[in-house]
Amino acid sequence: MMKKSKRRLFYIFLLPALVVSVVLATAMGAVAVPPLDTVRIVLARTVFSRDPGRLAGIPRGTVSIIWNLRLPRVLLGALVGSSLALAGVTFQGLLRNPLADPFTIGVSSGAAAGATLALLLRQLVGLNLPHMIPLFAFVGAVLAMFFVYNLAKIGATVPVVTLLLSGVVVSSFLSAVISMTMVLAGQNMQGIFFWLSGGLTMRSWQHLWFVIPYLVLGGLVLYSFARELNIMLLGEEAAHNLGVSVERTKKILLVTASLVTASAVSVSGMIGFVGLIIPHAVRIVSGPDHRVLLPASAVVGAIFLIWADVVARTVMAPQEVPVGIITAFVGAPFFIYLLRKKKRDIRF
Amino acid sequence: MKKSVVILVLASLLLVLAAGCAGVSKSDAPPQEVTGPYPMIVVDDDGRTVVIDTEPMRFVSLAPNLTEMLFALGLGDRVVGVSDFCNYPLQALEIEKIGNAFTPNVEKMIALAPDVVVSPRGSVLQEAVALLEQNGINVLVYDPKTIDEIEDVITRIAAMANVDVNGKNLVSGLQMQRKEFAARVAAAGQVSRPSAFILLDLDYLFTVGDGEYLSELIEAAGAVNAASGQGVGYLMLSEEVLFELDPDIIICTFSMSGQVLAKPAWKELSAVKNGRVFDVEDDLVSRPGPRVILGLEELYRAIHQ
Amino acid sequence: MEIRVSDVDFSYGAQRVLRGLSLHIPEGSFTGLIGPNGSGKTTLLRLLSKAAKPERGTIFLGGRDMAVITQKELARQMAVVSQDGDAGYLFTVEEVVTMGRAPYLGRFQSESARDREIVRGALEMTGCLHLKNRVVAELSGGERQRVVIARALAQQPKVLLLDEPTSHLDIGYQQEILDLVRRLNSAEGMTVVAVLHDLNLAAYYCNLLYLLEAGRVFAAGKPSDVLTAHNVGQVYRTRVLVTPHPVLGTPTVSLLPL
Numbered sequence: 001m002m003k004k005s006k007r008r009l010f011y012i013f014l015l016p017a018l019v020v021s022v023v024l025a026t027a028m029g030a031v032a033v034p035p036l037d038t039v040r041i042v043l044a045r046t047v048f049s050r051d052p053g054r055l056a057g058i059p060r061g062t063v064s065i066i067w068n069l070r071l072p073r074v075l076l077g078a079l080v081g082s083s084l085a086l087a088g089v090t091f092q093g094l095l096r097n098p099l100a101d102p103f104t105i106g107v108s109s110g111a112a113a114g115a116t117l118a119l120l121l122r123q124l125v126g127l128n129l130p131h132m133i134p135l136f137a138f139v140g141a142v143l144a145m146f147f148v149y150n151l152a153k154i155g156a157t158v159p160v161v162t163l164l165l166s167g168v169v170v171s172s173f174l175s176a177v178i179s180m181t182m183v184l185a186g187q188n189m190q191g192i193f194f195w196l197s198g199g200l201t202m203r204s205w206q207h208l209w210f211v212i213p214y215l216v217l218g219g220l221v222l223y224s225f226a227r228e229l230n231i232m233l234l235g236e237e238a239a240h241n242l243g244v245s246v247e248r249t250k251k252i253l254l255v256t257a258s259l260v261t262a263s264a265v266s267v268s269g270m271i272g273f274v275g276l277i278i279p280h281a282v283r284i285v286s287g288p289d290h291r292v293l294l295p296a297s298a299v300v301g302a303i304f305l306i307w308a309d310v311v312a313r314t315v316m317a318p319q320e321v322p323v324g325i326i327t328a329f330v331g332a333p334f335f336i337y338l339l340r341k342k343k344r345d346i347r348f
Numbered sequence: 349m350k351k352s353v354v355i356l357v358l359a360s361l362l363l364v365l366a367a368g369c370a371g372v373s374k375s376d377a378p379p380q381e382v383t384g385p386y387p388m389i390v391v392d393d394d395g396r397t398v399v400i401d402t403e404p405m406r407f408v409s410l411a412p413n414l415t416e417m418l419f420a421l422g423l424g425d426r427v428v429g430v431s432d433f434c435n436y437p438l439q440a441l442e443i444e445k446i447g448n449a450f451t452p453n454v455e456k457m458i459a460l461a462p463d464v465v466v467s468p469r470g471s472v473l474q475e476a477v478a479l480l481e482q483n484g485i486n487v488l489v490y491d492p493k494t495i496d497e498i499e500d501v502i503t504r505i506a507a508m509a510n511v512d513v514n515g516k517n518l519v520s521g522l523q524m525q526r527k528e529f530a531a532r533v534a535a536a537g538q539v540s541r542p543s544a545f546i547l548l549d550l551d552y553l554f555t556v557g558d559g560e561y562l563s564e565l566i567e568a569a570g571a572v573n574a575a576s577g578q579g580v581g582y583l584m585l586s587e588e589v590l591f592e593l594d595p596d597i598i599i600c601t602f603s604m605s606g607q608v609l610a611k612p613a614w615k616e617l618s619a620v621k622n623g624r625v626f627d628v629e630d631d632l633v634s635r636p637g638p639r640v641i642l643g644l645e646e647l648y649r650a651i652h653q
Numbered sequence: 654m655e656i657r658v659s660d661v662d663f664s665y666g667a668q669r670v671l672r673g674l675s676l677h678i679p680e681g682s683f684t685g686l687i688g689p690n691g692s693g694k695t696t697l698l699r700l701l702s703k704a705a706k707p708e709r710g711t712i713f714l715g716g717r718d719m720a721v722i723t724q725k726e727l728a729r730q731m732a733v734v735s736q737d738g739d740a741g742y743l744f745t746v747e748e749v750v751t752m753g754r755a756p757y758l759g760r761f762q763s764e765s766a767r768d769r770e771i772v773r774g775a776l777e778m779t780g781c782l783h784l785k786n787r788v789v790a791e792l793s794g795g796e797r798q799r800v801v802i803a804r805a806l807a808q809q810p811k812v813l814l815l816d817e818p819t820s821h822l823d824i825g826y827q828q829e830i831l832d833l834v835r836r837l838n839s840a841e842g843m844t845v846v847a848v849l850h851d852l853n854l855a856a857y858y859c860n861l862l863y864l865l866e867a868g869r870v871f872a873a874g875k876p877s878d879v880l881t882a883h884n885v886g887q888v889y890r891t892r893v894l895v896t897p898h899p900v901l902g903t904p905t906v907s908l909l910p911l
Contacts, residue, residue, distance in 0.1 A: 064617075065592070069588050069613060204613035227755060227760075240724065244755070288743040
């Protein structure tokens with residue numbers, strides 16, 4: 001039951017916060033650009049259809065920076081953050097496990113492995129189909145998830161300990177696969193590093209299209225299963241007795257969450273901890289009802305990654321830090337905190 | 349057991365040990381007549397002092413630039429082991445590989461029974477060095493970072509290998525080439541030197557800052573390193589900094605120029621608009637060795653095209 | 654709604670749990686399934702709720718073969734109250750009970766006013782109305798079990814299955830829960846099938862008992878007919894004394910020293 005007041009909160013606070021974050025983040029970066037110029041540039045390009053007069057007095061390089069580099073990057077950060085948060089909510093709900101997220105259960109690694117294999121094929125065989133990378137990433141993600149899930153299953157449940165262990169094992173193995181693939185593809189260490197630490201650098205408008213369709217489609221599917229996700233929290237037998245086709249629902253949701261993860265990873269490498277901590281943070285305010293939790297997490301995830309990326313590109317300016325490192329710095333302490341809380345406190 | 353007896357036994361043991369150590373440190377061989385340059389005391393780039401007893405006839409090289417130096421000094425026949433990356437001159441490809449520069453295979457090195465191992469800094473771990481020295485193998489670190497240092501290292505290696513004449517000839521040849529090159533650069537008559545951005549990778553914006561071999565080369569070839577002042581060493585820059593710098597030329601150390609020119613976000617850069625994006629052969633510009641002039645030529649070509 | 658189990662076999666892997674089991678649960682009855690551990694009572698209940706499929710034989714619900722009834726449709730006829738009350742700790746009572754309406758709602762359909770009315774009715778009937786905004790994690794064991802029953806009632810079932818619904822509760826709560834169930838049975842005409850391990854409770858509340866042993870029906874009928882010293886002694890391998898309850902008159906089983 002979606003409380004009217006919670007819905008109102010969502011619209012009054014979260015959506016505007018997202019818009020404000022996008023605007024502010026576009027104004028910040030390694031190169032100092034006066035905020036007013038930022039606004040003028042964005043308005044000129046969107047509203048005033050490139051009327052050159054509007055940009056008088058602003059150096060060309062600056063226009064490029066804002067429009068071709070920062071804005072697409074900020075938007076991409078929002079999309080990736082959303083995707084990872086949605087996947088995190090879904091995995092946590094389905095597996096009834098507060099420590100599940102695409103990173104810990106090996107789905108991100110699977111996606112990255114798939115993506116790097118696609119790159120290798122492109123390199124060695126010259127194969128280059130459209131959307132090849134996100135689709136290969138998707139296959140990798142689903143395979144990894146399938147493997148981890150079955151490895152961790154004990155009877156009908158997936159206990160926290162075995163899930164984490166299986167996730168770690170599969171992730172480690174896949175990281176090695178990724179490194180090996182990059183070496184075979186003749187890449188230097190930087191290429192490997194990108195996949196393992198994640199980054200939003202050197203991305204432009206075209207990359208958005210690798211994420212948008214999957215996020216929209218996947219997000220809608222997940223939201224339409226929100227009631228089932230709520231009921232699944234009662235346990236699989238109880239859900240079964242309430243008329244939910246448990247196995248079918250699980251398959252659909254796991255695959256959809258993997259798809260959403262895969263598209264994000266194929267564009268930005270493995271960014272960890274977003275899918276883990278955002279659902280928890282949001283749940284504290286929104287409660288466990290997925291009809292609020294899902295959209296709220298999507299927005300908060302976007303805001304979170306936008307700001308993590310701002311830190312990534314300003315904290316060591318003119319140099320950049322891979323954004324996965326920033327999210328790890330924030331996320332790891334939170335993860336430790338979660339592990340230390342007694343299990344019965346964090347049961348759903 | 350009585351305490352006093354224990355102390356007595358321990359004390360005598362200590363005495364014996366001390367005497368033994370003192371005894372070993374002294375050389376037992378009678379003093380030899382010194383004829384020729386050996387035994388030679390050599391100090392390497394890590395500051396380590398090594399004694400070379402006889403003329404080294406078997407070398408192992410752990411870096412491509414050092415391999416090139418050995419061959420250029422006419423010591424090619426003496427090289428018995430090289431790293432995986434050593435690919436010049438062609439004869440080097442025939443020589444036994446002992447692993448890559450990060451993790452060389454110590455066992456293989458020992459099996460080859462070299463007299464001297466030449467290595468760049470940080471390549472062979474302390475433990476490995478000790479192991480090699482125990483097997484009578486000398487490890488010498490040579491890590492030239494500037495063109496002057498290349499000449500210095502060549503001279504020192506030549507002396508160590510007793511081929512001083514070759515060393516002198518090689519160095520004077522290099523110096524002459526440098527002079528000619530510098531004159532050519534000056535004569536190109538450019539009033540203001542163009543700025544060149546060295547691009548090392550496309551997933552991250554990797555470039556080279558101050559204090560590196562590559563940055564010295566680019567300056568010697570007649571350009572200004574666009575990333576100068578942004579930091580020391582290898583840098584991972586924020587993409588927007590590239591736009592702020594807006595270099596005249598972009599030089600790629602791998603064949604990336606096609607991808608760079610095709611990047612939609614970079615269309616506005618001056619270098620891209622003017623088509624001044626060039627690939628250079630990484631081997632030539634990243635090895636501080638005898639082919640330094642060729643490296644300079646590569647860069648010169650890219651700058652003055 | 655009546656249930657007929659016809660010659661059903663079931664195994665867990667190599668272990669045969671039910672062998673050619675047949676029984677009939679009349680409409681409106683309060684039927685108890687009793688027997689020692691491993692006799693198959695919980696398995697039978699799982700087959701009745703379609704949590705598992707029989708290897709052989711058929712189960713009929715209201716005359717229809719259960720194999721053709723979809724899960725969602727079944728959830729509109731039958732509700733299950735299990736023992737561990739995994740009731741969704743962070744949800745409020747009202748939210749949990751509302752989940753009982755899920756079998757009636759389409760994917761994009763929201764709960765209607767009628768649904769909310771039914772939920773309210775279920776809360777009232779189970780005496781949980783004053784708890785509706787409380788978070789389930791804060792409730793006592795007895796309260797939580799009542800919430801589970803309320804959720805089952807929100808499904809508006811014709812059959813209620815209970816799997817040892819009171820085994821982890823104190824005596825007071827046990828009575829409270831079973832009294833409630835009995836009221837639903839007599840007032841609403843709901844067919845009740847309960848797995849109980851407390852023989853005396855079974856004797857008092859049920860009007861039909863099936864005593865199971867090793868996957869077969871050992872004895873069936875009224876409590877006074879089934880709960881004899883001989884039957885109980887044989888199936889549970891112990892010595893007991895069965896006497897009429899001093900006040901209620903129902904058979905009461907007492908242990909005897911071996």
